[in-house]
Amino acid sequence: MAVRDLSVEIAGISFRNPVLTAAGPLSRDGMTLLEAAHHGAGGLVAKTVSVRPAQVPRPNMAALGPGRVLSQRGLLNAELWSELPLERWLDREYSIALSSGLPVIASVGYTPEEASEVAAKVERAGVHAIEFSTHYVGQHVEIAKAIREAVDIPIFAKLSPSVDVRKVAKSLEKYVDAFVAINTLGPCLRVDIETGRPVLGSDNGYGWLSGPALRPLAVRCVADIASSVRRPVIGVGGVSSGADAIEFLMVGASLVEVCTAAIMNGPTVYGRIAQEIVEWLDAHQYESLADVVGMALPHLRRTEQRHPPARIDRELCTLCGLCERSCVYDAISIVRERGTIDVDAGRCTACGLCVSVCPHRAIELG
């Protein structure tokens, strides 16, 4: 049976699908949020606002890695928060976003005093929930308490990967309605070797890492939070496909947010990822999103040990050679003229690398 309903409810808010925008340049104002809605996002998280507009260094974004496939490239950024004044968001931008009919989540920062003042104002502007970022300040509990006292709508705490997310999530559990993990990682630095200068115009040239490289870290953080607290978790970090989103759902995320993939590929990514989730669920004969949410968590406690040698499924193998090239123990040999592939059982250590490089799932460990 084909999956048609991708809707998810968390904190009393209903999302038409689990793919949300994230705070960033493609949620920088009402029109970009409206465009995300038009292109199939399930909910709208807006760019972080604070008591004053950000003075953003320039340049403030640099793509990482070579190649023309933008979806596989990450970013360093030094963008800070919204350059628009708070009044502009309150008078205009949130209502444009709200006209989409989708849930709108305002992101607020940064000190407890600033965040609670801004939170009370954005609540009056009609947003459905508040995400707060602890990126620059820390002070998690103080900020959460201050916002909790200032508003009645749901509060989502967005955590940075540089903290002990289990500990912080437990300390915030009684104040917040959901967790968002993770913010960017850093600070990081890149230098243009043609000029000897940093690629970004921020202090020290520092920037923050996002995109595909962040995903394993984000997946771990979501798993840690989902297994420590009884609150929904929203996964963010390197989601650019339906399969990426499914990975987050399997470690307990209810929703995902997408930032870098939307920057690199444009706002059509939200609807595409939602569609790929449907296709993946159908292809794997799951009836709903709920069937996969949290599915991986029990396996994290009891990981399965495997044994050499690797076994090749010769029906699936195309002799592409990726396993042979990447086998650090020289255990795999292909003789193309004879159409054979062999694993030397004495050399194979069951390290697993070949399994992960094979594009055809043709290799298994014993």
Ligand SMILES: Cc1cc2nc3c(=O)[nH]c(=O)nc-3n(C[C@H](O)[C@H](O)[C@H](O)COP(=O)(O)O)c2cc1C
């Ligand atoms: C250019 C840029 C600007 C961002 N601005 C914000 C922001 O204003 N507030 C915030 O909480 N996170 C901000 N983020 C972090 C993203 O929302 C997200 O947590 C992070 O980039 C990881 O997701 P991704 O790999 O999909 O980009 C920004 C990220 C980028 C790349």
